[in-house]
Amino acid sequence: MKKWRALFEKSKHFLLVSFLMLITFCYAMFQGGFVSWFVFFTVSPFLLYAFIFQLVREDIYRIERKIEPSRVESGQSVNVTISVERKTRFPFAYMLVEELVGSTMLVQSKVQEKDAIKFVGFKKVFNWSYTLESLPRGEHQYLGANIIFYDFFGWAKKRIQIEKEQTVLVYPRVHDMKYATLQAKLDVGSMMAPYSIVKDTSMAIGLREYVPGDRFSWIHWKSFAKTQTLQSKEFEDRQSQELLLMLDEGASPLFEEKIELVASMFKAIVQGRGEISFVSTGTKTKVFTSIQGEKQLDRVMQHLASVKPLENAQFQLRDQQVFQRVATLLYVTSDISDELLHTLGNSVKSCICFVVTQQTQTQSDVIKRYKHIQVVYVDPTDYYHLFTEVMKP
Structure with a gap:
């Protein structure tokens, strides 16, 4: 049954044109007279064209999709230009270009009539442009395009589906932040020892193997000239x-604000010559160590662009090598609880907990029990003075 239905769908336009040709001819033959033959000869060119239309084998030689700008942040708009080149010059009346999409945002734009109708004629190359406005953060995927050719009256139709996958990666919005050397305090005997995330690059204490993402100025060229092996200088961390x-x-109503805060912090730290690691504890733990260069920062931003909220997510420090070296944890959340404070207090030596909230919250009594935990409430509309706020006593 399905085979017969598919065969009918494929040949119904051909059958329709053939039926119209037969009907008009029979009408002229049996009715006779000027009017009936005038109708036949008037309609015949269009029916003959539609009949040949069905017999012509058309194909798409090339389809390209150009998206500008190439790097997009949340809330920005992009211009999409589609270029289609067909193989023959058969004069089709017009064609419809329909995008095949795989994300909710692109489906919404499709509903807003982002399809294009082009008059074909003898042309082989067609361009079509449209704008996607206020893109949300995430991965938005194009699957391809449907190109449908029509005759003058829609009696004949030819559909060609092109697979052309392309992903639009929308990065989280980055806010300006006034950078200051971030410090955390840790009890050492009777003293409080400050710790920063800035390396002292004026004093090299040794060499190590080059790691992709190391700054160009850190490469030790003398050793490279001797050994032909790239090595980077190892610097002293005076207070690191x-x-x-x-x-x-x-998942929370402020999930996007948390993502933007993390992205802004990474951007400010890297631009301020700082160094920090990042652990993403989603469905699969992903570790980014020693983020200190633009390449490493870009990998983190790509990950943040694709992060999705999790239902019933719980804080946990998994058995990863990176946690064994951690002395200070920076934890970004939008909901702080006594259970979370107990877990942090028993898991890390020092912690700064950034709570993104729109309402001022009172300090919990549990915080007084853990002197090595600092809670900073963050206004989601203003991240500029965050680092300086942390340094306040």
Whole structure:
């Protein structure tokens, strides 16, 4: 049954044209007279064209989709230009270009009549442009395009489906932040020892193997000239220790604001010559160590662009090598609880907990029990002075 239905769908336009040709001819033959033959000869060219239309084998030689700008942040708009080149010059009346999409945002734009109708004629190349406005963060995927050719009256139709996958990666919005050397305090005997995330690049204490993402100025060229092996200088951390940033990926109304805060912090730290690690504890733990260059930062931004909120997410430090070196944890969340404070207090040596909230919250009594935990409430509309706020006593 399905085979017969598919065969009918494929040949119904051909049958329709053939039926119209037969009907008009029979009408002229049996009715006779000027009017009936006038109708026959008037309609015949269009029916003959539609009949030949069905017999012509058309194909698409090339289809390209150009998206500008190539790097997009949340809330920005992009211009999409589609270029289609067909193989023959058969004069079709017009064609419809329909995008095949695989994300909710692109489906909405499709509903808003983003399809294009082009008059074909003898042309082989067609261009079509449209604008996607206020893109949300995430991965938005194009699957391909449907190109449908029509005759003058829609009696004949030819559909060609092209698979042309392309992903539009929309990065989280990055806010300007006033950078200051971020420090955390840790009890050492009777003193409080400050720790920063900035390396002292004026004093090299040794060499290590080159790691992709190391700054160009850190390469030791003398050793490279001797050994033909890239090595980077190892600098002294006068007031540094391993810092780790973690993101609460639990679903919340302020989830996007948390992502933007994390992205803004990474951008400010890297531009300020800082160094920090990042652990994403979603459905699968992903570790980014020693983020200190633009390449490493871009990999983190790509990950943040694709992060999705998780239902019933719980804080946990999994058995990863990176946690063994962590002395200070920076934890970004939008909901702080006594259970979370207990877990943080018993898991890390020092912690700064950034709570993204629109309402001022009172300090919990549990915080007083853990002197090594600092809670900072963050206004989701203003991240500029965040680092300086952390440094306040």
